[in-house]
Structure formats: C-alpha cells, structure tokens
Amino acid sequence: MIKKPSRLLKIDGDAVVKEALRRIEQPSRRLFLRRSLSLGGLSLLTGCTIVDDESVENALMKVSRFNDKVQGWLFDPKQLAPTYPESMITRPFPFNAYYGEDKIPRVDADSYRLDVSGLVADRHAWTLAELQALPQSDQVTRHICVEGWSAIGKWGGVTFSSFLARVGADTSAKYVGFKCADDYYTSIDMPTALHPQTQLTLTYDGQTLPPRYGFPMKLRMPTKLGYKNPKYIQAIFVTNTYPGGYWEDQGYNWFGGS
Amino acid sequence: MTAATLTIHPVWLRATHWLNALAVVIMTMSGWRIYNASPLFDFKFAKEITLGGWLGGAIQWHFAAMWLLAANGLVYLLCNVGTGRIVRKFFPLSPRAIIADLLAAFRGQLSHADLRQYNAVQRAAYLFAIVDAVLLVLSGLVLWKSVQFPLLRELLGGYEGARLVHFFAMAAMVAFVMVHLAMTAMVPRTLLAMIRGR
Structure with missing residues (x-):
C-alpha cells in the first residue's frame, strides 16, 4: 500500500469541499484565466480590449453547470454504450493520466483495503479477495478521451450497482465520490453509478488489472469520458455534497458524459 | 419609395446572421484548440488562432457557444421557412x-x-x-x-x-x-x- 496522508483515506464532505476551494485559489487557476484570455482573437471578436477575466470565466462555468443538468436530463439509464468484438480491441491500449508512466503508483495487493463511507449501511473496508469473490462480468467497450481520441478495451469486474446494493448505499443520494492512490479524485451522478455498464473493474483483457491501467481497481463507465473513470481507487463515498474532481475543479465539465 | 421596399435584409435576418457569425468564430477557434489536444492529421493549428488557452478552457467556450449556434440557427431556419x-x-x-x-x-x-x-x-x-x-x-x-x-x-x-x-x-x-x-x-x-x- 502506498503511504498516504490519512485524510485521503477517511473522506468527509467538508474536507472535500475545502480542498476544492483551496485548489480554486491556486496559482494554476489564475494561470488558466490568463491563458484563456491571452488570445488576441477575443478582443477582436468582442470589439473591446478590456474583458473582465473573472466574469468571462464565471459565465463559462455557469454554462458548464447548465450543461451538467442538460446531460443529466439526456442521460437514459437504459441506453447501453455499444459493445465490440474482441478482435476490435485497441492494442496496445493507451496509458493515460495527468502524469507520465514513470509515476504509476504501485499498490500492494495484500495490504490493500477499499474504504467505503458516506451514506452506506455497511462501512467495512474491502480486501481485494473479497472483491474478487463477488460475481464478475466483462465488457468490450469504447473509451472516449476528452482530448478526442478513443480506444476499445476489455474490462472485467463487479457491476457497480450490485456493489452499491451490497453495501446498502442510499441510491437516492446525488453523488458517488472516489479517492485514488495517485491523488486523483472524481465524482459521478447516482444514475450513472447505477447504469448496468458501470463496473468496478478488477481485470483488463482477462488478466489482473495491470498497474498502468489502475491496479488494483478502477471504475469503468462507457457512458462517461476517460477522466471520469478513476484508476487506483482506494476510497468510495456516497454523498449529497458535491465532491468535484481533479480535472473538474480546474474547469473540465463535471458530468463528462458521452 | 417607402422604407419597406428599400429593405434588402429584414432585421431578423441581419440579427441571426451576425449572431451566427459570432458563434461560428467561437466554435471554430475553440474547436481548433480541442483538435490540437489529439490531432486527427499530421498538423496542429497555431496557438495564436485558437480560443480557450488550454483544452478545458476551449471546451468551455465550445460547449457554451454551441447553444448560441444551435438556438440562433433554429430561429433562422424557422423564420426563413415561416416567412x-x-x-x-x-x-x-x-x-x-x-x-x-x-x-x-x-x-x-x-x-x-x-x-x-x-x-x-x-x-x-x-x-x-x-x-x-x-x-x-x-x-x-x-x-x-x-x-x-x-x-x-x-x-x-x-x-x-x-x-x-x-x-x-x-x-x-x-x-x-x-x-x-x-x-x-x-x-x-x-x-x-x-x-x-x-
């Protein structure tokens, strides 16, 4: 198990919100502002040279929140993502993260525990063996990256809705949040969490999920873009408090559906 | 001659034309930045002619201006057909x-x-x-x-x-x-x- 600050393992809503607010104040956030407005085209387009950075970004963020709502409304819980024959699997399947391959976290299988918290009846931490003992299924689906590229892969694991039922999750809650061994974090809406193709993934292409694809566990959602599919998951929590996400807090759309 | 006979383009047409022009410029420039994140072909668009700064910013622009493009386009088509x-x-x-x-x-x-x-x-x-x-x-x-x-x-x-x-x-x-x-x-x-x- 990777040594981590304990706050990452014990999730509470307030801490998550505080963390999100802290990130918003970060210099990188300012940099995003400056970068997004450094183009000469904007002044050309609007016909004025003084554009209020803050107000432009706020307006765009508001539209992004509106787009979350529209996507939630468009989301059909029964609509399945297309599946493909194994011959169409992209080989090699690309590695993708906010860091390079040399920074892939190595999680120790024996000491691994999946922390489950928030609005759930059963909060016991799961061992890998316990997760592997649950009913498993496979899917060959298309992973679509926010950058535009896509790749077909084969993932196997536990249907997430059955896992949520098993831990007695309050499925009327709004969000399911994830904390990962690589400091990545994200959150999804409950309807997507309950979608039949949303999977707690333990294998890739019939083999134990390799470190580059998220060992010991990732969440696979063919109905969402790549950055919504967290790898190296250590903690899952059910909440009504918006948990945000690593990229989402920097400006990526939260719903991120496809 | 009256003003009506002199009119070449009615006001709804001019309004939708210029709003569409704005939408097309934003969509194209932000779309180029999104393209650059994972180019389909062996070239990228120069950063200076793209909008949004980084991928997340470009996507925000693109998915905001899409509403303008679609809504304005719908008004244009309805007026065009209706009249x-x-x-x-x-x-x-x-x-x-x-x-x-x-x-x-x-x-x-x-x-x-x-x-x-x-x-x-x-x-x-x-x-x-x-x-x-x-x-x-x-x-x-x-x-x-x-x-x-x-x-x-x-x-x-x-x-x-x-x-x-x-x-x-x-x-x-x-x-x-x-x-x-x-x-x-x-x-x-x-x-x-x-x-x-x-």
Missing part, C-alpha cells in the same frame, strides 16, 4: 444556372444591381452553408453524446466516423467563410446591406 423567404430567395436553383453564373462571375459580368436577388452561385453557396452547419451540429451531437444518440452515431459511421465528419464539415465551413469574405470585399455594398438592411 417563405427560403423559397423566394433560394429557388429555383439548377446546376446549369450555377455554372452559368459562375462563368459570368469569372468574366466579371455578374450584376449586383439588386442585392435582394441572389444569383445562382450565392443561392448554392448559402444553401451549402446551411446544410453544412446542420451537419456540424449533428456530428457535434454525436461527439458530445455518442451513447445517447445511437441512430445518429451509426449514420455518421460511429464515434470515430463522426470525428472525421465534424472535421471536414468544419473545413468546408471555413472555406465558405473565406470565399464569403472575399466576395463581400469585392462588393462592399453587401456588407452595408447586412448591417443596416438596405
């Missing part, structure tokens, strides 16, 4: 007429005496722009929500097919805009007409 303008202005139209007017244009013999009358090349070009914009919106819808629109996705050749359609429809729109601007520069009265209506 019967689309029939009056764009038809009849035949390949023969387009070729004849194209040849006349190259010889400098096209008349621009009455700007209310579109010649056959204009008719074809504007109809092309309308159809291309619809294709951009539909292929964009597949890229945005490929799972939620299965029929549209399959019609456009799947997610990757829709990417190609979206790219080439963009290229066609950019080509249209360049020709459109060049033509306007040659007959500047058309620009005035699109601003003040006469």
Whole structure:
C-alpha cells in the first residue's frame, strides 16, 4: 500500500469541499484565466480590449453547470454504450493520466483495503479477495478521451450497482465520490453509478488489472469520458455534497458524459 | 419609395446572421484548440488562432457557444421557412444556372444591381452553408453524446466516423467563410446591406 496522508483515506464532505476551494485559489487557476484570455482573437471578436477575466470565466462555468443538468436530463439509464468484438480491441491500449508512466503508483495487493463511507449501511473496508469473490462480468467497450481520441478495451469486474446494493448505499443520494492512490479524485451522478455498464473493474483483457491501467481497481463507465473513470481507487463515498474532481475543479465539465 | 421596399435584409435576418457569425468564430477557434489536444492529421493549428488557452478552457467556450449556434440557427431556419423567404430567395436553383453564373462571375459580368436577388452561385453557396452547419451540429451531437444518440452515431459511421465528419464539415465551413469574405470585399455594398438592411 502506498503511504498516504490519512485524510485521503477517511473522506468527509467538508474536507472535500475545502480542498476544492483551496485548489480554486491556486496559482494554476489564475494561470488558466490568463491563458484563456491571452488570445488576441477575443478582443477582436468582442470589439473591446478590456474583458473582465473573472466574469468571462464565471459565465463559462455557469454554462458548464447548465450543461451538467442538460446531460443529466439526456442521460437514459437504459441506453447501453455499444459493445465490440474482441478482435476490435485497441492494442496496445493507451496509458493515460495527468502524469507520465514513470509515476504509476504501485499498490500492494495484500495490504490493500477499499474504504467505503458516506451514506452506506455497511462501512467495512474491502480486501481485494473479497472483491474478487463477488460475481464478475466483462465488457468490450469504447473509451472516449476528452482530448478526442478513443480506444476499445476489455474490462472485467463487479457491476457497480450490485456493489452499491451490497453495501446498502442510499441510491437516492446525488453523488458517488472516489479517492485514488495517485491523488486523483472524481465524482459521478447516482444514475450513472447505477447504469448496468458501470463496473468496478478488477481485470483488463482477462488478466489482473495491470498497474498502468489502475491496479488494483478502477471504475469503468462507457457512458462517461476517460477522466471520469478513476484508476487506483482506494476510497468510495456516497454523498449529497458535491465532491468535484481533479480535472473538474480546474474547469473540465463535471458530468463528462458521452 | 417607402422604407419597406428599400429593405434588402429584414432585421431578423441581419440579427441571426451576425449572431451566427459570432458563434461560428467561437466554435471554430475553440474547436481548433480541442483538435490540437489529439490531432486527427499530421498538423496542429497555431496557438495564436485558437480560443480557450488550454483544452478545458476551449471546451468551455465550445460547449457554451454551441447553444448560441444551435438556438440562433433554429430561429433562422424557422423564420426563413415561416416567412417563405427560403423559397423566394433560394429557388429555383439548377446546376446549369450555377455554372452559368459562375462563368459570368469569372468574366466579371455578374450584376449586383439588386442585392435582394441572389444569383445562382450565392443561392448554392448559402444553401451549402446551411446544410453544412446542420451537419456540424449533428456530428457535434454525436461527439458530445455518442451513447445517447445511437441512430445518429451509426449514420455518421460511429464515434470515430463522426470525428472525421465534424472535421471536414468544419473545413468546408471555413472555406465558405473565406470565399464569403472575399466576395463581400469585392462588393462592399453587401456588407452595408447586412448591417443596416438596405
């Protein structure tokens, strides 16, 4: 198990919100502002040279929140993502993260525990063996990256809705949040969490999920873009408090559906 | 003559034209930045002509301006069909007429005496722009929500097919805009007409 600050393992809503607010104040956030407005085209387009950075970004963020709502409304819980024959699997399947391959976290299988918290009846931490003992299924689906590229892969694991039922999750809650061994974090809406193709993934292409694809566990959602599919998951929590996400807090759309 | 008879473009047309121009510029420039994140072909667009700064910013612009493009486009189409303008202005139209007017244009013999009358090349070009914009919106819808629109996705050749359609429809729109601007520069009265209506 990777040594981590304990706050990452014990999730509470307030801490998550505080963390999100802290990130918003970060210099990188300012940099995003400056970068997004450094183009000469904007002044050309609007016909004025003084554009209020803050107000432009706020307006765009508001539209992004509106787009979350529209996507939630468009989301059909029964609509399945297309599946493909194994011959169409992209080989090699690309590695993708906010860091390079040399920074892939190595999680120790024996000491691994999946922390489950928030609005759930059963909060016991799961061992890998316990997760592997649950009913498993496979899917060959298309992973679509926010950058535009896509790749077909084969993932196997536990249907997430059955896992949520098993831990007695309050499925009327709004969000399911994830904390990962690589400091990545994200959150999804409950309807997507309950979608039949949303999977707690333990294998890739019939083999134990390799470190580059998220060992010991990732969440696979063919109905969402790549950055919504967290790898190296250590903690899952059910909440009504918006948990945000690593990229989402920097400006990526939260719903991120496809 | 009354003001009404002098009007070349009604106010709804001018409003939707300029809002559409704004939407197309934002969509194209932010779209180029999104393209750069994972280029389909062996080139990237220069950062200076893109909008959004980074991928997340470009996507915010793109997915905000899409509402302007779609809503304004819908108003334009409804007004155009509802007033019967689309029939009056764009038809009849035949390949023969387009070729004849194209040849006349190259010889400098096209008349621009009455700007209310579109010649056959204009008719074809504007109809092309309308159809291309619809294709951009539909292929964009597949890229945005490929799972939620299965029929549209399959019609456009799947997610990757829709990417190609979206790219080439963009290229066609950019080509249209360049020709459109060049033509306007040659007959500047058309620009005035699109601003003040006469």
